[in-house]
Amino acid sequence: MSQSSFDEALTRLWPDGDRRIAGLRAGIVAAAPGVFAKYQITTPLLIAHVMAQISHECGAGRDVVENLNYTATRMMQVWPKRFPTLASAQPYAGNPRALANKVYNGRMGNQNGSDDGWIFRGRGAAQTTGREGYQRLAKATGLDVVGDPDLVLSPDHFLECGVADFINCGCLPFAQADDVTGVTRRLNGGAIGLAERKAWLAKWKAALGQGAAVTTDAPVIAAPSRATRQEPASADAASTASAQPAAASLVARFAAVLIAAFRRT
Known part of the structure; x- marks a missing residue:
């Protein structure tokens, strides 16, 4: 080939x-x-x-970038334990940043109370997600994708x-x-x-x-x-x-x- x-x-x-x-x-x-x-x-x-x-x-x-612009109803379907009621989901509807921090912080290396969930949301060819995911990618490639996560979107x-x-x-x-x-x-x-x-x-x-x-x-x-x-x-x-x-x-x-x-x- x-x-x-x-x-x-x-x-x-x-x-x-x-x-x-x-x-x-x-x-x-x-x-x-x-x-x-x-x-x-x-x-x-x-x-x-x-x-x-x-x-x-x-x-x-x-x-190429994870879409976190969900309706309240859809959030209840995707994350039923986190959003058991419409009232619990409504504050995050149409608010991708808040939703990312809600569902991703406290895991995958993301810190609670931080903006990590949003910063390290899914991106790129394999939708790398989470601080730990970006850290592993940085180690493997030598690219500073932790400091600049959008590097995974570079054509190069x-x-x-x-x-x-x-x-x-x-x-x-x-x-x-x-x-x-x-x-x-x-x-x-x-x-x-x-x-x-x-x-x-x-x-x-x-x-x-x-x-x-x-x-x-x-x-x-x-x-x-x-x-x-x-x-x-x-x-x-x-x-x-x-x-x-x-x-x-x-x-x-x-x-x-x-x-x-x-x-x-």
């Missing part, structure tokens, strides 16, 4: 990719060779899994931030096994949007010449909760990786070919 074929796939699958961030698609394409090599995303299969998850999380570039850094989150969450062993359900559970903390993620994977596989998505159930794993969805790869993920010799062999065989193809274009 060449860089030009990746560019063509991104343009086709993200037709509105530059709507929110000017030059986003060009930034992703330019960064792709270095980012994929750095994080060992070295086969078309792995690229398809990464891009499928990113495509879902950020709406193919259309939903957008792809790397999404890929780094993918790796930090322990998704790689499941992607190597072509297990979209397992990847989703690691990145999302559950299976929210699984059908849509499978559809995205099928699209990216077709675009990159990898065939259809696998839709079998994942092995039983201890999936992280939403509040800690950006945890680094755990021991269970590492053991799964060691149990996938065929996938590891595939990575080794394709690595040189893929990187060379990127560099030639």
Whole structure:
């Protein structure tokens, strides 16, 4: 797979990719060779899994910042324990900042009584959320996304931030096994949007010449909760990786070919 074929796939699958961030698609394409090599995303299969998850999380570039502009009724549906009555939800209706601090403070590294919930709301390719999530991303990438969270929205850094989150969450062993359900559970903390993620994977596989998505159930794993969805790869993920010799062999065989193809274009 060449860089030009990746560019063509991104343009086709993200037709509105530059709507929110000017030059986003060009930034992703330019960064792709270095980012994929750095994080060992070295086969078309792995690229398809990464891009499928990113495509879902950020709406193919259309939903790059979390929308917290909820009605009171919707808040009661999403956070029934926090908003058991209409009266409890009403003060936060149409007030995204107050809502973010209400539902996100006191967890994910956000401090109670602070503006952390709003400052560290979901952004970017993988919708990084929470002070701890941004701290882990900063450590992985070397970018000061804690001091300037909007760096994750830069066209130059957008792809790397999404890929780094993918790796930090322990998704790689499941992607190597072509297990979209397992990847989703690691990145999302559950299976929210699984059908849509499978559809995205099928699209990216077709675009990159990898065939259809696998839709079998994942092995039983201890999936992280939403509040800690950006945890680094755990021991269970590492053991799964060691149990996938065929996938590891595939990575080794394709690595040189893929990187060379990127560099030639």
